[in-house]
Amino acid sequence: MIANSAAHFSATRQTPAAPTLIGGVARFARREFRDAIASKWFALYTFAFTVLAVGVSYLSLSGIGSHGFAGFGRTAAGLLNLVMLVVPLMALTAGAGSVAGERERGTLLYLLAQPVSRTQVLLGKHLGLAAAIICSLCVGFGISGGVLAWRTGGVGVGAYTMLVGFTVLLALAMLSIGVLISVCSRRTAVAMGIALFTWLAFVFISDLGLMASSILFKLRVQEIFGLAIINPLQSFKMAVIVNMNASLDVLGPVGAYASRTLGGALPWMLVSSLIAWTALPLGLAVLLFSRRGSV
Amino acid sequence: MSPPRLTILISILATVVRSADGGTGNTPIPVSVVAEMIDNAEQGDAILVPAGIYEGNLIIRKPIVLDGSAGAIFDGLGEGTVIEVLAEQVTIRGCVIRATDEDVTGEPAAIRVIAADATIESNTIDDALFGIDLREAPNAVIRNNTIACKNLEPGRRGDGIRLWWSHGCTVEGNTVRGSRDMVFWYSEDLRIDRNTVTDSRYGLHFMYSHDTVIEENDLRSNSVGIYLMYSNRITLRGNRLTNNRGASGYGVGLKDCDDIIIAGNELLANRVGVYLDNSPSSVDSTGLFESNMVAFNEVGLLATPNTHGNVFTGNAFVENEEPAATHGRGRLVSNDFARDGVGNYWSDYAGFDLDGDGIGDVAYEPRSLFGAMLANEPNLRLFVHSPAQQAIEFTARALPELRPESTLIDPSPLASPPRINSAIAGGGIGGARMAVLAATLLSIAVACIAALGFERGLPAPQTGVRS
Incomplete structure (x- = not known):
């Protein structure tokens, strides 16, 4: 822990004791959560995600009478697409606004004047935003789960639970990247711009680029797989599919290769990739934020 | 006795x-x-x-x-x-x-x-x-x-x-x-x-076995539901083939079979609904597919490029990832997708039925750019279910010169899905469990907001407050 000793000293004159490490983080997390759920972006994203998730769940099962029970796979595929579009955007922009916004408004100085370390401030912000995003996802998945219970008789409860779980992991990873972008940016607009570009890169550019390279350079299946799982969105997608089908055969030769060679290690590998994408950018953000001389 | x-x-x-x-x-x-x-x-x-x-x-x-x-x-x-x-x-x-x-x-x-x-x-x-x-x-x-x-x-x-x-x-x-x-x-x-x-492995497997009627069987979670090989004059009626997605993963697979009738079956959530490998194989024989529900499969109908002489009428192809595809290059146009002016229902049909006779006014001609790419580059299947795939399809719609030839032509697609119910009861199970899960997720959100979202004794740091 790298404490800001000056801030620490000045703060102890106002309050008798500095909060503990956890207490400090929790305090900032709570504040960040409150600010987040009171903000317009939270309401907007929650609304958009919920409406789209319910729409996907309902429409993919419409017009087929009593056959709905088998439609969970198709619904899940629709939800997968939706999650991969909306959740990274939500988490990246939330993270990108976190530090840059305070810095631009000048409130970051006040924050850092509290008897807490910079690490605590940043972790608190990450945690608070994470809680807010999880709340938002729970609302969306909760309501569309209700639609599924009504329309399909609830086949795929386990798969749906795992879909929610993996989505949370994806959101945490994207939030960490957003926070890292925010720490590096002086202005909110810049942070948001970089976040949007990052979103484009993860969602479209990297996949399309990999498709093109695999055709142009005649990449082998193991090369395509290795390059694909670098993208956390691909890791997320494969984790959901391997959980639902017990194999990646539906993803063609590359998926079959992954299932055959990695077997039982595959789900863990995919989850580790998501966790690494959460931990590494956040760690880097903490390092940069603690070292930074100016605010 | x-x-x-x-x-x-x-x-x-x-x-x-x-x-x-x-x-x-x-x-x-x-x-x-x-x-x-x-x-x-x-x-x-x-x-x-x-x-x-x-x-x-x-x-x-x-x-x-x-x-x-x-x-x-x-x-x-x-x-x-x-x-x-x-x-x-x-x-x-x-x-x-x-x-x-x-x-x-x-x-x-x-x-x-x-x-x-x-x-x-x-x-x-x-x-x-x-x-x-x-x-x-x-x-x-x-x-x-x-x-x-x-x-x-x-x-x-x-x-x-x-x-x-x-x-x-x-x-x-x-x-x-x-x-x-x-x-x-x-x-x-x-x-x-x-x-x-x-x-x-295979629910029902026929080898050189002719003249048989197969009715109302329930074949679930096998590698293949029904695989008919070198067997002629077989009728499949009212069977349900669900979630067969093993290495082959066909609901119904036909290899070199003549004069097959497949009617009123449900093929749901298989990797491939119907797989046709050189069936029918004789010149004068046909394969008839009538009033089947083909829904939620990765590929609804998959056929080797030489497949010809099948008739599809009154079937419902609903929400398959790919409605129809060929195994490799080629098209399915030597098969009839309508009989006596009655085609099939395709859930991705974007046409219209202005005269209200139940038959779409323009032909159904699926032309998926991503599907065409998959036929040439199987490795790209890694990218299904992703926004990138949607982006490619969107581009093909926006730029018609990029659109490939259609895989099939249904001249008289049905405007609404026909009612198809097999005699086998559906698996309406676990609705309560899903409802509980939904309620749990919502209460997590509510609990989070209740626990963290309001002032609770502990003062927030005295800092600038965002609007």
């Missing part, structure tokens, strides 16, 4: 058995006791075998009825075939039969029949390599048996039910779990009705 003689027979046998097992009913009895009962019986007698566990292998050489419904258990002790029928007109009913050999070389079965006119009904077979094996056993009836095979890796399993050169048999109401196939070799004029096969 007259009732008094049956009573006498039973009382004699019961005495023998009681002396053998000390009257407890749980001590194993050598199966030679039952063999003796058969030796003492007249042809055509019904032998009600007393409750007990009979160990060893039994061979039946006389036309009798072996009735185990009093609680007879035949245990092969993991050696050989448990019951072998060498005589005609034998009935085996209500027995529990278990523990065949595991080694495939002798093809050990719970029941093997090598004679005509057998009836095998209401038996429970467990821990068997092969379940019921008919070899040159015509006119047999296999009815209402429950078969669970040995828990081996798929490559080492045997068949739940196998018919070999056995014409005119009826196989109905059986339940098979975890076997290789329910397979029919060189057997003609069969009735295969209301069987359930789950967690096996």
Whole structure:
């Protein structure tokens, strides 16, 4: 822990004791959560995600009478697409606004004047935003789960639970990247711009680029797989599919290769990739934020 | 056989058995006791075998009825075939039969029949390599048996039910779990009705077996639901094929089969709904697909490029990832996707029906750029279910010159899905559990907001507050 000793000293004159490490983080997390759920972006994203998730769940099962029970796979595929579009955007922009916004408004100085370390401030912000995003996802998945219970008789409860779980992991990873972008940016607009570009890169550019390279350079299946799982969105997608089908055969030769060679290690590998994408950018953000001389 | 003689027979046998097992009913009895009962019986007698566990292998050489419904258990002790029928007109009913050999070389079965006119009904077979094996056993009836095979890796399993050169048999109401196939070799004029096969390799597998009707079977979670090979004049009606997504993963697969009728079936959530490999193969034959529900499969209809001469009418293709595709390059245009002006329902049809006659006013011609790319570059299948795939399809819609040729042409697509219901009840299970999950997720959100979202004694840091 790298404490800001000056801030620490000045703060102890106002309050008798500095909060503990956890207490400090929790305090900032709570504040960040409150600010987040009171903000317009939270309401907007929650609304958009919920409406789209319910729409996907309902429409993919419409017009087929009593056959709905088998439609969970198709619904899940629709939800997968939706999650991969909306959740990274939500988490990246939330993270990108976190530090840059305070810095631009000048409130970051006040924050850092509290008897807490910079690490605590940043972790608190990450945690608070994470809680807010999880709340938002729970609302969306909760309501569309209700639609599924009504329309399909609830086949795929386990798969749906795992879909929610993996989505949370994806959101945490994207939030960490957003926070890292925010720490590096002086202005909110810049942070948001970089976040949007990052979103484009993860969602479209990297996949399309990999498709093109695999055709142009005649990449082998193991090369395509290795390059694909670098993208956390691909890791997320494969984790959901391997959980639902017990194999990646539906993803063609590359998926079959992954299932055959990695077997039982595959789900863990995919989850580790998501966790690494959460931990590494956040760690880097903490390092940069603690070292930074100016605010 | 007259009732008094049956009573006498039973009382004699019961005495023998009681002396053998000390009257407890749980001590194993050598199966030679039952063999003796058969030796003492007249042809055509019904032998009600007393409750007990009979160990060893039994061979039946006389036309009798072996009735185990009093609680007879035949245990092969993991050696050989448990019951072998060498005589005609034998009935085996209500027995529990278990523990065949595991080694495939002798093809050990719970029941093997090598004679005509057998009836095998209401038996429970467990821990068997092969379940019921008919070899040159015509006119047999296999009815209402429950078969669970040995828990081996798929490559080492045997068949739940196998018919070999056995014409005119009826196989109905059986339940098979975890076997290789329910397979029919060189057997003609069969009735295969209301069987359930789950967690096996091929649900129903036909090899060179012609002229058969297959109705109302329920084939779930196998590698392939029904695979017909080199078999002609077969009718599939009212079957449900769900979630067959193993290595092949076809709901129904046809290889070199002529004059097949597939009507009123449900093919749901398989990797591939219907797979056509050079079927029909003769010039003058057709394959008819009528009023089937093909929904939620990765690929609805997959065919080798040379496939021609099939007729599709009144089917519903609903929410398949790809409605129709060829295995490799090529198109499906040498098949008819309408008959007498009645086409099929396609859930991705973007046309319209202005005159309201139920038939879309423009032809259905699916032209998926990503689908065309997949046909050339199978590795790209890694990118299905992703926004990048949607982006490619969107681009193809925006720039028509990029659009590939259509994979098929349905000149008169249906404007709304036809009502198709098989006789098999749907699996409406677990609705409450999903509702509980939904409620749990919502309450997590509420609890988070309640716990963190409001002032609760602890003052927030005195800093600038965002609006």
